[in-house]
Amino acid sequence: MTALGVSQDDKAELTDAVFRRVARLAKDNWGLNLEDGKRPLVTARLWKRVVASGAGDFPTYVGKVEDGDQVECDHFISALTTNVTHFFREQHHFDFLESAILPGFRGRGPLRVWSAGCSSGQEPYSIAASIRAVLGASADARILATDVDPDILERAQKAVYAKSETSFPNPALETRIFDKKQSAKHRHVRENIVNLVTFRRLNLIQPWPISGRFDVIFCRNVAIYFDKPTQASLWAQFAAHLNPGGFLFIGHSERIETPAAIGLSPAGITTYQKH
Numbered sequence: 001m002t003a004l005g006v007s008q009d010d011k012a013e014l015t016d017a018v019f020r021r022v023a024r025l026a027k028d029n030w031g032l033n034l035e036d037g038k039r040p041l042v043t044a045r046l047w048k049r050v051v052a053s054g055a056g057d058f059p060t061y062v063g064k065v066e067d068g069d070q071v072e073c074d075h076f077i078s079a080l081t082t083n084v085t086h087f088f089r090e091q092h093h094f095d096f097l098e099s100a101i102l103p104g105f106r107g108r109g110p111l112r113v114w115s116a117g118c119s120s121g122q123e124p125y126s127i128a129a130s131i132r133a134v135l136g137a138s139a140d141a142r143i144l145a146t147d148v149d150p151d152i153l154e155r156a157q158k159a160v161y162a163k164s165e166t167s168f169p170n171p172a173l174e175t176r177i178f179d180k181k182q183s184a185k186h187r188h189v190r191e192n193i194v195n196l197v198t199f200r201r202l203n204l205i206q207p208w209p210i211s212g213r214f215d216v217i218f219c220r221n222v223a224i225y226f227d228k229p230t231q232a233s234l235w236a237q238f239a240a241h242l243n244p245g246g247f248l249f250i251g252h253s254e255r256i257e258t259p260a261a262i263g264l265s266p267a268g269i270t271t272y273q274k275h
């Protein structure tokens with residue numbers, strides 16, 4: 001207990017009222033839907049920032065974020081996002097990309113792909129590996145990879161992964177990303193894959209500074225953290241940013257309720273094509 005009767009445990013507790021302030025900030029600024037069941041996780045993740053920022057307690061810390069302190073806003077969003085990903089995740093999307101989409105771009109370009117919510121880079125690098133496999137060294141293609149979390153983007157841009165954190169659906173896919181001769185603990189993604197990808201910070205629930213349209217958009221396992229109206233508006237915006245005939249891939253537990261209403265038709269498992 002301190003002289004004021006406040007124990008360390010009291011300070012580390014996220015009360016109902018302060019949790020509601022955190023949830024409001026996360027929803028209004030980044031679209032994240034924090035239900036009460038997530039309170040223990042949110043408490044643990046943000047407490048580290050309460051200490052590191054010198055705020056000392058949750059109300060003071062949350063006040064900093066509410067006041068728009070840029071450094072703390074960046075840490076806040078990094079602490080709250082879930083960045084789970086892996087190379088060739090939901091491999092059927094890559095099979096579809098390679099068999100049904102990329103052959104149509106042989107000798108034709110430029111192919112424009114967007115990986116929205118790219119996390120630590122495994123998704124855009126897998127897309128790049130598919131492009132190299134089908135279109136070869138002279139592929140006329142660009143991949144835009146965006147995420148809201150500045151820390152994870154920095155990791156993605158380094159293109160270096162510990163052997164222990166890289167799992168692949170099969171060994172042949174692994175050699176597409178990494179040179180087998182690289183036995184080091186930390187392996188660098190092949191240069192001809194890295195150079196197809198451009199990383200940018202972008203918050204999907206704020207206006208997008210994006211011009212032109214895409215042939216393929218991946219936005220997988222991102223909208224799941226948003227509420228239904230935010231998801232619906234996101235799907236409509238993606239549809240508007242696709243070229244006619246372009247494709248949208250979404251995550252395995254996500255769904256577009258009325259694709260026809262936004263100009264999309266189902267084209268496979270969690271895959272949609274623009275009319």
Ligand SMILES: C[S@@+](CC[C@H](N)C(=O)[O-])C[C@H]1O[C@@H](n2cnc3c(N)ncnc32)[C@H](O)[C@@H]1O
Nearest residue numbers: 030081084085117119148149203204220221222
């Ligand atoms: C679970 S990961 C998905 C990574 C990859 N798409 C995949 O399926 O493996 C979700 C990513 O969405 C990002 N994210 C969450 N809210 C976002 C927002 N408002 N704008 C952009 N990205 C966001 C997170 O930072 C995180 O890296």
